[in-house]
Amino acid sequence: MELLPWIIFIWGWGQCVTYLDHAGTTLFPESQIKGFYDDISRNVYGNPHSHNPSSRLTHDTVESVRYRILEHFNTCPEEYSVIFTSGCTAALKLVADTFPWKAASNEGPGSQFCYLTDNHTSAVGIRGVTALQGVGTVSVLPHEVERRARKPPTQTNGEESSAPHLFCYPAQSNFSGRKYPLSYVKGIQSQQLYPACEHRGRWFVLLDAACFVSCSPLDLSQYPADFVPISFYKMFGFPTGLGALLVRNEAAEVLRKTYFGGGTAAAYLVAENYFVPKPNVVSRFEDGTISFLDIISLHHGFETLQKLTGSMLNIQLHTFGLARYTYIVLSCLRHSNGKPVAQIHCDNDFQNIAEQGAILNFNLLDCHGRTVGYSQVDKMASLFNIHIRTGCFCNTGACQHYLAISNQNVKSNLHAGHICGDNIDLIEGRPTGSIRVSFGYMSSFEDCQNFLRFVVNCFVDKPLILDQKRLTKLKSAEPMESAASYDLASIPNGQLGHQNGQTITPSPERIAPSEDTVSKEEKNNGSSHTLTNLFIYPVKSCASVEVTEWPLGPQGxxxxxxxxxxxxxxxxxxxxxxxxxxxxxxxxxxxxxxxxxxxxxxxxxxxxxxxxxxxxxxxxxxxxxxxxxxxxxxxxxxxxxxxxxxxxxxxxxxxxRPEFLRDMKFGSEKAENFGPTALSLVNEAQFLLINRASVSFLQEHIANSENEGTWHDMEQLIQRFRANLVISGQEAFAEDDWSHLTVGDTPFQVIGRCGRCQMIGVDQKSATRTQEPLRSLSECRSGKVTFGVYLAHQSARNTTAVPVLSVGARVIPRISESSDKP
Incomplete structure (x- = not known):
């Protein structure tokens, strides 16, 4: 499949990308973009609200696309209407804003908004609208849906039976890939399933299909959900910012809309509260000019999808086969001590294509059973050009369920500084999120192998062990529905651990000393250190300037x-x-x-x-x-x-700007006798310090690992970490436990450890990229990629002297009472 070159190759890397975030957005093929370009080059498309020839062409083409969409979901304009939106979230909000909610009153109960706890944030967010209207809200656990009422709900008066209710659930979880039965649609509508079976009235079903339809066929003639929001970039990769709400015409008649924009009015008056909407369902809800060129591009998306894949069924079989293979291998990987490498978050063994989509969600574990932070895995994956997704994926309910995060944990994590979307992956050793890999129709078997090799090479304590008993069990269980099954016989013990034809095995001298075997006193040894190098970086990310002495300014x-x-x-x-x-x-x-x-x-x-x-x-x-x-x-x-x-x-x-002040974010509250700490254009803190003993330890680890390149020049390795202060040392990583230090007569406070990223993979002499030293840093630090410590300094209040740092100055550290710094 011919993907655009900038999709396959990242600028400056020159390496193929293993893209495993298709649930975030899939990739678009070159032929789709070329077909769209040729189309808009040959034809003039005007605003569809006008009536000139170019505008009529736009109108007719858009209507043709609407029909193509309905055909894709096996329905027709007599049954459904396609309302274009900016995406799935906008489609969900449209339902929330126009549904005929009925508030509870003294005359009886009102509407109920019920949603599965495994819903996307955008679906749960509907309760923000319903709460203001006095509408009841019920969160439903997945296992509760098939619970039937013991007896029919009691009807107290006619008013209660007329209340409209809405049940929202995902066709496929965007967290775990679990597929929920499409039969729930009719079960809720007929009030046979919970919670519909306990509340009289008319029940509507909002089926969030955004994640489902990218790799699975949806037949609306068989499962006639009332409202179906989708996002087209999850199906085609292009265009972004375009989605649709598929509305069953029978349900569309009950929607109420107050705002009206251009193109929706049959007639209205400006001086009188008089407005008559257009009779057509679509025209009533598409305010303003639709994104007509993006809509026209969908025609080429469907054409390309059909040409390259044949059908959605083929896509489903292909992607499920890849996900199943990856699940089986990952679930069988063991560290040298027999402990599992991954904790996989799912409710099945990837045997039934009707129950599981092409998503695999997990956390990696070290050989002691401790969770490896997802941000560390993400950094390492980026180094190998493997694109994954980490966090909670805008699905707090599923995240809480699979990771055993209580409501109180969520609140205390927020208090500790963790918010959705950040890189705080562990709090008190507990994960705040997980790792997700997801497949699309252009994914390949090589993508699976690249990902699994990455896991083995970077996160498995060697020698690798495969759980043969589990592997035999999973291999012998044939997947249902004739799903594709890749050759599992090609996984001999240790094969995935090969690198350049050799198996990676650790040697005893490469194992970092543990906190249990080396005390803090032994690390510091009561001795002083020496400042051996001093660097400034006038231009952010450009080369360093090495000096023998240099004054301190107000920002470092x-x-x-x-x-x-x-x-x-x-x-x-x-x-x-x-x-x-x-x-x-x-x-x-x-x-x-x-x-x-x-x-x-x-x-x-x-x-x-x-x-x-x-x-x-x-x-x-x-x-x-x-x-x-x-x-x-x-x-x-x-x-x-x-x-x-x-x-x-x-x-x-x-x-x-000289007068601009920027304060340090973290650690400033710990500064003793200091006020706010001013920063230049640095990322985190005023100064960065590294220890030569730590560099030497890492250098030895790289040399023993037989990875690419030669690492005999310590000075070049030091350059990669772009520190301001380089000191001599006797114990590797002793600086991790320091709370304060003085360089000469200048005092500093240790603010925290420096988390490293793939930038240290850039050779500072040639500008070429390498996987080292980040790869070995992760290995020798048990998945943590911190190296060096941040420092802060402020001048004494009652002095005007400008401190000067000089190479050769004594460095005297002070050990912190607790080594659990960030």
Whole structure:
């Protein structure tokens, strides 16, 4: 299948991507985009609200697409209408805003909004609307639905029986991939299932099909749900920002709409409260001009899907087979001590295609049975160009259920600073989320193998063991519904652990000393250390400047990370996006008050250290650093042209405005006798310190692992960690337990450990990417990828002296009472 080159290859990496987030969005094929491009190149499509020829062409084409959508779901315009929205969430909100809710009153109970606890956030959010209208809300556990009432609900008066109720459930869980029976649709409508069996009135079913329809066929003639929201990017990958609400015409008649926009009115008056909607169901609900070009592109999506796959049934068989293979292998992986590598969150053994979709949700465990944080797995996966999804996936109910997170845990986690979507993956050793891999129609068997090799190579304590008893049991159980089953005989013991033809096995000297065997006193040994190197990084993500002594400024080392390179949209460029930045060498000349940028093969360019806002050629702007909005000033056209030529794309150099203050986020509340700590354009803290003993330990680990490259040059390895202060040391990672230290006469407080990402994989001399040292760092630190510690400093209140750090100065640390720092 011919995917666009920028899908398959990430700029600057030159490696194939293993894309495993199809439940987030699938990928679009080149032929779909080409067909759409040819279409809009040949035809003129006007606003469908007009009546000229180009507008009529748009109207007729859009109506043809509506019919194609209904045909895909095996229904027709006589039964269903297609209302285009901006996505599934907008479709859900449309139902919430227009459903004829009836408030409870003295005359009897009102409407009930009931939803499965395994619903997406956007479905649960409907209760925000119902709560304001006095409507009852019931959350339903999955096992409760098939519970029948012992006796019919009592009808007290005619009013109660007329109340409309809504039951919402997902056809497929976006968390675990569990498929819920489509038979629930008629069971709820006929009041045979809970909770409909306990409340009289008319029951409507809202079937969230967004996750389901990407890989499974949905037959609305057999399962006539009243409201079916979908998002097309989950089916085709393109266009994004377009979804639809499929409404059963019988149910559409009860919807009530108060707002009206352009195109929905048959007639209205501006000076009188008079409005008559158009009689057509679709016209009443599509306010304003629809996204008609995106809608027209759907025709090419359906055409391409049919041409490449043949049918949704083929897609379902293919993707389920891949998910089943991955489940079987992952569930059989064991560490050298026999403990499982993964805890898989599911309700079945991937045997029945009617019960399970192409999603696998899990947490990885270390050899002691402890959960490996999902953000650490995500970082390592990115290093191997494996794209996965982590967190709770906007499905708190399922996340709580599978991870045993109580309501009180959710509240206490929030109090501890964890919010949905962040990278706080463990709190007191308990996971706050999990890992999800999901497959699409263009996924391959090689994708499964790449992912499984990654897990074995990075997270399994060698030698690898396969649970042969479980493997035999799962292999012998034939999947139902003739689902595809890939050759499970191709998994001999240890095969997945091969790297470059050799099995990776740990040697005793590569195992890091545990906290139990080395005490804090032994780590520090009561001795002092020495400052061996001092680095400043004037331009964020560019090369370092090594100095032997340097003054401290109000935000860290003087001139450290006061400049950064941004793209044409003002977005910060780092070595993650643009590794060539490390080849730009800044030089600070205090005598001439200039910053010079040098790179091989180009004439250098110079900018002033201090920026005058009175210069008319300079402009102020706002950018973001680590989520913080910072105020900056542009450094002019000359350096912009120089940078753009070198990087091959439009970009600019900006400097933090001198008067702008940015406070450190974490750790400042722990500062003793200090107020707020000001930052430059650094990500986290004023200073970063690393220990040569820790670098040496990691260097030895890499050398013993037989991974790519040679790692004999410690100085090059030090450069990768981009520290300000490098110190001598006797024990690896002793710095993790320090709370304070002094360098010479200058005091610092340790704020926390530095979490590492794939940026340390950039060779600072060649700008090439490697999997090391992040891979070995994860191995030798039991999945944790922290290296070095953040420091903060503030001048004493009653002195005007400027502290100066000098290479050779004594470094005297103080051990913290607790080593459980972040």
């Amino acid at each position: 080392l003087l001139y450290d990370r006061l400049w950064m390179v941004v793209n044409e949209n003002g977005v910060c460029l780092s070595q993650k996006r643009e590794p060539k930045l490390c080849l730009i060498r800044p030089i600070i000349c205090l005598a001439s008050n200039t910053l010079q940028l040098q790179v091989s093969g180009m004439e250098p360019v110079t900018v002033p250290l201090e920026t005058s806002l009175a210069n008319s050629d300079l402009r102020t702007s706002q950018s973001k650093v680590c989520g913080d909005r910072v105020q900056t000033v542009d450094c002019g056209k000359e350096v912009s042209t120089w940078l753009s030529e070198f990087l091959g794309k439009p970009c600019r150099l900006i400097r933090q």
